[in-house]
Amino acid sequence: MSLSHDAIDRMRKLIGGDDDVLADIMMSFVEEADALCEQILSAAAKDDLAGLGRTAHAIKSSARDFGDIGLAELCAGVELASRQGAVIDPPAAARDIVAACRALQRALSTYVQQELSGAAQ
Amino acid sequence: MSRTGFILVVDDTRTMRAKMAAAAKALGHACEAVDGGAAALEFMRANAVDAVLLDIMMPEMDGFEVLAAMRADPRLHDIPVIVISALDDTESAVRAIELGAEDFLPKNFDPVIFRARVNTLLDKKYVRDAEKDYLHEVGLLAKAAQILKSGNYNPSRLGLSDIGKRQDALGDLARVFADAAQKVYERERRLRHRIKTLQGGFGLVILGLVWGLVVPLSRMAHEMGVPPLGLAFWTSLLGGLAGIGISAFRRELPRPDAIPWRYFIVYALLGAVVSESLLFFIAGKVEATIVSIIVVVEGFMVFTIAAAMKLEQPSLGRFAGILLGLLGVLLILYDKSTEVSVHTLLWIIAALSIPLCYAVEGIVLASKRPEHIGAIPSVGIMQLVAAVILLFLAVVSDQFVYPSLWPGRVELTVFVIAIASVVANLLFLHLVTGLGSVFASQSSYFTTAAGIGWSMLLLGETLSGWIWVALALMGAGLLLVGARRDAELEVGPVTGAS
Numbered sequence: 069m070s071l072s073h074d075a076i077d078r079m080r081k082l083i084g085g086d087d088d089v090l091a092d093i094m095m096s097f098v099e100e101a102d103a104l105c106e107q108i109l110s111a112a113a114k115d116d117l118a119g120l121g122r123t124a125h126a127i128k129s130s131a132r133d134f135g136d137i138g139l140a141e142l143c144a145g146v147e148l149a150s151r152q153g154a155v156i157d158p159p160a161a162a163r164d165i166v167a168a169c170r171a172l173q174r175a176l177s178t179y180v181q182q183e184l185s186g187a188a189q
Numbered sequence: 190m191s192r193t194g195f196i197l198v199v200d201d202t203r204t205m206r207a208k209m210a211a212a213a214k215a216l217g218h219a220c221e222a223v224d225g226g227a228a229a230l231e232f233m234r235a236n237a238v239d240a241v242l243l244d245i246m247m248p249e250m251d252g253f254e255v256l257a258a259m260r261a262d263p264r265l266h267d268i269p270v271i272v273i274s275a276l277d278d279t280e281s282a283v284r285a286i287e288l289g290a291e292d293f294l295p296k297n298f299d300p301v302i303f304r305a306r307v308n309t310l311l312d313k314k315y316v317r318d319a320e321k322d323y324l325h326e327v328g329l330l331a332k333a334a335q336i337l338k339s340g341n342y343n344p345s346r347l348g349l350s351d352i353g354k355r356q357d358a359l360g361d362l363a364r365v366f367a368d369a370a371q372k373v374y375e376r377e378r379r380l381r382h383r384i385k386t387l388q389g390g391f392g393l394v395i396l397g398l399v400w401g402l403v404v405p406l407s408r409m410a411h412e413m414g415v416p417p418l419g420l421a422f423w424t425s426l427l428g429g430l431a432g433i434g435i436s437a438f439r440r441e442l443p444r445p446d447a448i449p450w451r452y453f454i455v456y457a458l459l460g461a462v463v464s465e466s467l468l469f470f471i472a473g474k475v476e477a478t479i480v481s482i483i484v485v486v487e488g489f490m491v492f493t494i495a496a497a498m499k500l501e502q503p504s505l506g507r508f509a510g511i512l513l514g515l516l517g518v519l520l521i522l523y524d525k526s527t528e529v530s531v532h533t534l535l536w537i538i539a540a541l542s543i544p545l546c547y548a549v550e551g552i553v554l555a556s557k558r559p560e561h562i563g564a565i566p567s568v569g570i571m572q573l574v575a576a577v578i579l580l581f582l583a584v585v586s587d588q589f590v591y592p593s594l595w596p597g598r599v600e601l602t603v604f605v606i607a608i609a610s611v612v613a614n615l616l617f618l619h620l621v622t623g624l625g626s627v628f629a630s631q632s633s634y635f636t637t638a639a640g641i642g643w644s645m646l647l648l649g650e651t652l653s654g655w656i657w658v659a660l661a662l663m664g665a666g667l668l669l670v671g672a673r674r675d676a677e678l679e680v681g682p683v684t685g686a687s
Contacts, residue, residue: 075297078299078300079208081300082208082211082212082215082298082300082303083208083211083212083214083215084211084214084215086211086215089211092207092211093204093207093208093211096203096204096206096207097203097204099203100202100203100204104202122246122248125246125275126201126202126205126246128275129202129204129205129275129296129297130202130204130205132296132297133204133205133208133296133297144275
């Protein structure tokens with residue numbers, strides 16, 4: 069399970085406890101994740117370290133918000149390496165992030181369906 | 190809770206935008222979210238924003254560039270910004286603060302920290318806004334003091350009405366300023382009105398004296414055999430040339446295509462062609478004193494027409510003033526009625542068309558006068574237009590007069606009538622445009638009085654003591670009619686609780 073209930077509770081508190089809004093935010097990531105995955109794969113394929121680092125940064129922020137520490141750390145490592153120009157295998161790093169990102173996407177989708185009664189759908 | 194504000198969220202990722210906007214709305218603030226730096230700047234330039242939550246790392250235009258653009262734009266310079274950066278990116282946060290950001294927050298911020306920072310930021314912003322408003326209003330007050338120092342006490346020029354609504358010491362000061370200015374302004378306005386009435390009264394006396402001279406001179410010209418249309422032509426031509434010459438010397442002549450010719454043709458017909466020809470003609474048939482008396486009916490005619498056209502304020506006092514003037518005339522007529530024949534009385538009735546012309550002329554001048562043409566060129570153009578019309582009429586009716594090579598009594602009389610005519614027209618125009626047609630029509634009383642006086646002096650005509658009673662009544666009538674009120678903006682004192 070890549071979601072942290074503590075992180076989700078904190079976000080719920082941040083937004084005033086409205087599950088509809090929470091579901092909206094989660095579904096924002098679910099819908100945005102495909103584009104982010106495509107961007108990071110594309111940047112890696114073109115050896116575009118700036119693009120790779122920027123997309124890793126964007127995924128990292130959301131991953132932290134939802135408590136997916138593994139994905140956040142993976143992204144943080146790629147972001148730092150990109151800034152230093154030291155990504156050893158960009159396509160492999162991108163694939164790792166994409167795999168973890170898809171997992172978070174599925175987890176969020178399931179959470180919304182099961183815990184929030186599909187509020188945002 | 191702090192006051193609510195309008196917060197702009199700027200982040201390129203949809204999830205972060207949604208989260209930050211929801212967090213801001215949960216605190217009771219209004220919020221708008223945009224996905225990039227350029228969109229943020231565009232939004233801030235078009236909308237009032239109280240605070241910005243700004244992501245640093247964005248494609249195309251990053252947060253640093255947004256901050257730099259905001260600092261360079263006076264309209265956006267004072268909007269407070271909280272940058273959103275990763276906890277491990279303190280370098281970016283420091284750089285953003287150096288670029289003018291007020292604070293920073295980590296991306297996965299704590300709700301309590303978020304509330305504290307956003308609300309503190311807004312409170313600081315409101316205090317700063319209030320200080321800026323206060324300083325701005327202190328500046329306005331200082332400017333008002335400068336305006337007062339320069340001698341302008343018109344309250345509407347001080348711009349203190351908004352400050353006067355304040356409930357603090359600054360508001361008290363503004364109200365004291367405005368009240369004092371209002372009192373001085375009212376006093377000055379009354380004084381100006383009094384001076385204007387006095388100046389107008391003096392103008393009426395001069396106009397009466399000058400125009401009153403024309404009646405006995407016209408009778409003298411008639412006795413010398415000068416035909417009315419010929420006399421009117423030379424009078425208009427000389428007057429017109431004088432007016433145009435003075436205007437050309439003062440560079441006040443309008444371009445021919447800027448002259449409203451139709452207006453000047455009507456003006457010429459009323460002010461010279463018909464009125465003066467009639468005057469010169471009737472002066473040969475009726476005693477100069479009688480013609481002078483008839484001229485006074487103009488005042489009643491002008492008031493009636495102007496009141497009907499709503500050009501002047503009809504009031505009981507002004508109406509009473511006109512009636513007093515008429516009463517004076519009736520006294521004079523009563524005095525003269527025992528001396529004149531029925532034939533002369535018919536000419537007297539015909540002579541009523543002279544003041545009617547003057548009355549309509551006064552109304553036309555007051556309501557239609559072209560603002561871009563000065564008084565002297567106006568009179569000069571009118572007289573020349575009249576001269577052209579009169580030349581035609583004089584030639585057709587065989588009344589044209591050829592001046593002799595050596596000027597004699599005839600030429601001197603015509604010359605004096607022309608000078609008197611142009612001076613009287615100028616004064617009349619000045620009075621009509623400055624003080625209104627009803628006030629200017631009071632000149633007819635003085636024209637009558639002066640006409641009688643000149644007739645007695647030049648022609649040896651006599652009048653009884655009743656004339657002096659009549660003159661006293663005319664003077665009282667003049668005071669009652671008064672000058673037209675200024676069209677100046679009347680502003681009440683700034684009000685507000687003290």
